[in-house]
Amino acid sequence: MNIIFLGPQGSGKSTQAKMVADILNIPYIEMGQMLRDIASGESNIGNKIKKSLNAGELVPDNIAVSLLNKTLNNPVYNHGFILDGYPRNRAQIDGLKHEINKVFYIKVSDAEAIRRLSLRARHDDTEELLKRRLTIYHEKTEPLLSEFKRKGILVEINGERSIEEINKDIELIVKNGKE
Numbered sequence: 001m002n003i004i005f006l007g008p009q010g011s012g013k014s015t016q017a018k019m020v021a022d023i024l025n026i027p028y029i030e031m032g033q034m035l036r037d038i039a040s041g042e043s044n045i046g047n048k049i050k051k052s053l054n055a056g057e058l059v060p061d062n063i064a065v066s067l068l069n070k071t072l073n074n075p076v077y078n079h080g081f082i083l084d085g086y087p088r089n090r091a092q093i094d095g096l097k098h099e100i101n102k103v104f105y106i107k108v109s110d111a112e113a114i115r116r117l118s119l120r121a122r123h124d125d126t127e128e129l130l131k132r133r134l135t136i137y138h139e140k141t142e143p144l145l146s147e148f149k150r151k152g153i154l155v156e157i158n159g160e161r162s163i164e165e166i167n168k169d170i171e172l173i174v175k176n177g178k179e
Helices: 013-024 031-039 044-054 061-072 090-095 110-119 127-141 144-150 163-176
Strands: 002-006 028-030 081-084 102-107 154-158
Touching: 002 013, 013 028, 013 081, 013 102, 013 163, 028 031, 028 061, 031 044, 031 061, 031 081, 044 061, 061 090, 090 144, 102 144, 102 163, 110 127, 144 154, 154 163
Parallel strands: 002 081, 002 102, 028 081, 102 154
Antiparallel strands: none
């Protein structure tokens, strides 16, 4: 089963995605961490990624799509994967070469997302950059939800509850294969 977790930064999507990966015993890919890891190097691509991340912008689509598809070509992903933080826009979903079976959208308000993000300590979590990323999320990523809904693979989850409550709902869906 190939599953995407979407939601604004601070929605708890990474926490839930990791838990589901453990439940289903399939690999977990956190796109943001993959990009930060590459940006920490001194390669040409790493420098391009670093520039985008430091500006609070999306990494260029051609780079994100290429990196993810290259990663997913590894046979370890042949029996399913959990994808966290991808796609961010139309070009990224169009460039994905793998079928997606389910999309979980962890929905939280901007105020709650900013509150949660202010509690973690990451150098790129300035309030200005957080607000910029939320704006980009609303403009570029949220429009994809209607397509996933039309395909019948979108599940909206209220993310303003406890980790355990959210996980219980998601676990029932992935184990039973239905909403």
